[in-house]
Amino acid sequence: MTSFTQISYRNAFCMCWMLSFALLFYWQANLRGRHMFFPPRPIPNLRPHVFNLSDFGAVGDGTTDNTKCFEDAVVAIKEVAREGGGQLNVGPGRWLTAPFNVTSHMTLFLAQGATVVGSQDVNLWPILPPLPSYGRGRELPGPRYGSLIHGQHINDFVLTGHNGTIDGQGAWWWEQFKKKKLQYTRGRLVQFMWSSNIKITDVTLQNSPFWHLHPYDCTNVTIQGVTILAPVNAPNTDGIDPDSCRNVLVEDCYISVGDDAIAIKSGWDKYGIEYNRPCVNVTIRNMVVHSEISAGVSIGSEMSGGIEQVLVEGVHIWGSRRGIRIKTSPGRGGYVKNIHYQNVTLIDVRVGIVIKTDYGEHPDSEFDPEALPVVANISIDGIYGSSVRYPVRMFGSQEVPITGIEIRNMDVQLTSKKKNVFTCEFIQGRVIGKVFPTPCKALVQEEFAIV
Numbered sequence: 206m207t208s209f210t211q212i213s214y215r216n217a218f219c220m221c222w223m224l225s226f227a228l229l230f231y232w233q234a235n236l237r238g239r240h241m242f243f244p245p246r247p248i249p250n251l252r253p254h255v256f257n258l259s260d261f262g263a264v265g266d267g268t269t270d271n272t273k274c275f276e277d278a279v280v281a282i283k284e285v286a287r288e289g290g291g292q293l294n295v296g297p298g299r300w301l302t303a304p305f306n307v308t309s310h311m312t313l314f315l316a317q318g319a320t321v322v323g324s325q326d327v328n329l330w331p332i333l334p335p336l337p338s339y340g341r342g343r344e345l346p347g348p349r350y351g352s353l354i355h356g357q358h359i360n361d362f363v364l365t366g367h368n369g370t371i372d373g374q375g376a377w378w379w380e381q382f383k384k385k386k387l388q389y390t391r392g393r394l395v396q397f398m399w400s401s402n403i404k405i406t407d408v409t410l411q412n413s414p415f416w417h418l419h420p421y422d423c424t425n426v427t428i429q430g431v432t433i434l435a436p437v438n439a440p441n442t443d444g445i446d447p448d449s450c451r452n453v454l455v456e457d458c459y460i461s462v463g464d465d466a467i468a469i470k471s472g473w474d475k476y477g478i479e480y481n482r483p484c485v486n487v488t489i490r491n492m493v494v495h496s497e498i499s500a501g502v503s504i505g506s507e508m509s510g511g512i513e514q515v516l517v518e519g520v521h522i523w524g525s526r527r528g529i530r531i532k533t534s535p536g537r538g539g540y541v542k543n544i545h546y547q548n549v550t551l552i553d554v555r556v557g558i559v560i561k562t563d564y565g566e567h568p569d570s571e572f573d574p575e576a577l578p579v580v581a582n583i584s585i586d587g588i589y590g591s592s593v594r595y596p597v598r599m600f601g602s603q604e605v606p607i608t609g610i611e612i613r614n615m616d617v618q619l620t621s622k623k624k625n626v627f628t629c630e631f632i633q634g635r636v637i638g639k640v641f642p643t644p645c646k647a648l649v650q651e652e653f654a655i656v
């Protein structure tokens with residue numbers, strides 16, 4: 206006799222299987238970006254006037270060139286600048302474009318699933334004069350390619366979204382660069398010059414031909430919740446390079462790229478000295494960064510206009526060649542001073558803290574070897590980590606001594622190597638409290654801070 210309970214067990218068993226399959230299917234569908242049960246997130250209206258890229262004739266099929274559509278949208282936003290400006294919504298799709306300029310009082314909103322794709326047609330990239338504080342392109346003499354998204358002399362621009370993407374399709378550029386086939390320095394993905402009140406939040410930047418995000422001589426730059434990705438073998442694909450800027454805040458970002466994740470700069474040798482614009486008041490906090498071939502957070506090597514008042518706080522650096530680094534060279538002039546690092550974690554890093562004063566790399570042979578940089582007043586409070594090969598290497602020189610170093614609370618566990626793990630030359634300063642590994646002799650050990 207088949208009992209009632211046997212049947213219901215069988216039914217329950219079937220139900221469970223069906224439910225499992227439904228869940229699996231639902232999960233798979235969501236992985237592919239198709240949200241079956243939830244509609245796309247509604248796009249907030251952030252400006253008095255809202256435009257849709259599609260209304261300018263754009264096609265998000267990955268092959269249609271939408272440059273004219275972006276440019277027309279920017280013109281439409283210029284016309285409403287006096288009324289608080291306009292927002293340009295970019296919906297799901299792959300929107301191919303050549304470089305274009307953005308404008309003041311504009312919000313570029315990238316919806317979930319929206320990707321702005323950079324053209325690989327080199328003839329569509331404008332050629333711009335060198336940056337005045339560099340005197341030439343960074344990697345090749347003469348002018349340089351413009352950037353995919355470019356803003357010059359603008360005020361109040363926002364790039365945001367529901368984590369939409371700007372993809373520079375850099376692979377072609379990286380190959381050309383490696384084969385030495387390019388005539389000019391590669392373009393940035395996003396660049397602002399001589400601009401103020403720039404905000405970049407909740408977007409993904411990836412595969413830039415060259416540096417990803419380069420604010421140059423700007424005031425009030427906020428970068429939050431941005432993901433920056435490029436393969437490890439993508440040359441010079443720095444994440445964020447604040448350059449001769451004032452009041453910069455970078456927080457809550459994830460960066461994994463083929464060069465420095467962050468590099469704070471201010472011009473190159475005599476060009477930077479003449480341009481004379483320091484990078485001042487920069488905060489980098491709550492970040493996770495990965496730079497397999499370079500550094501997590503760098504200062505320099507271009508620092509000829511001076512760099513001061515930098516706070517690097519709550520930064521987690523993993524799988525990197527170097528953790529935090531200051532690099533400069535005779536010929537640079539300028540200074541790096543009043544730099545504070547707090548609560549930095551290093552996991553699986555080759556060299557933890559690096560100061561290097563003989564970096565070399567000059568724009569031309571006209572640099573003045575007597576133009577000596579100043580490196581002073583650098584505090585490091587709370588540095589933790591594991592699997593670090595050389596926790597500290599700070600090398601000043603007779604010409605460029607390092608002064609005013611203060612290290613407090615350090616506990617960095619080593620890989621197997623035990624020798625030369627904390628080395629210094631031409632350095633003056635002190636360590637306070639518990640510092641592991643044992644500091645170099647040049648740093649004076651103090652048990653308690655003298656207030």
Ligand SMILES: *[C@@H]1O[C@H](CO)[C@@H](O)[C@H](O)[C@H]1NC(C)=O
Nearest residue numbers: 248257259260294295296316
């Ligand atoms: C833009 O307009 C197109 C066509 O009218 C529409 O399908 C799309 O949902 C709109 N996108 C946004 C982001 O408003």
Ligand SMILES: *[C@@H]1O[C@H](CO)[C@@H](O)[C@H](O)[C@H]1NC(C)=O
Nearest residue numbers: 304305306331333351355357
């Ligand atoms: C953007 O503006 C700059 C400065 O006016 C100009 O040189 C450049 O050609 C413009 N770029 C594009 C793509 O129009």
Ligand SMILES: *[C@@H]1O[C@H](CO)[C@@H](O)[C@H](O)[C@H]1NC(C)=O
Nearest residue numbers: 368369408409430432434459
């Ligand atoms: C944004 O997209 C990137 C790339 O797909 C992803 O790695 C990141 O986790 C996303 N960020 C958020 C907040 O969803």
Ligand SMILES: *[C@@H]1O[C@H](CO)[C@@H](O)[C@H](O)[C@H]1NC(C)=O
Nearest residue numbers: 360400401402424425426452
């Ligand atoms: C920068 O921001 C501060 C504080 O919001 C503001 O007072 C100042 O005017 C801004 N600077 C520029 C050049 O817009």
Ligand SMILES: *[C@@H]1O[C@H](CO)[C@@H](O)[C@H](O)[C@H]1NC(C)=O
Nearest residue numbers: 451452453454455486487488
């Ligand atoms: C420094 O920059 C921050 C933004 O990171 C800003 O809030 C602050 O007002 C700036 N400080 C000064 C003295 O301008």
Ligand SMILES: *[C@@H]1O[C@H](CO)[C@@H](O)[C@H](O)[C@H]1NC(C)=O
Nearest residue numbers: 491492518519520521548550
């Ligand atoms: C230190 O930084 C980490 C991120 O690397 C963060 O999770 C932690 O909360 C910070 N600790 C303090 C005391 O701020």
Ligand SMILES: *[C@@H]1O[C@H](CO)[C@@H](O)[C@H](O)[C@H]1NC(C)=O
Nearest residue numbers: 540542543579580581582609
């Ligand atoms: C470093 O700090 C000391 C003590 O506050 C100060 O006297 C010195 O001028 C500072 N050095 C530089 C280069 O600013």
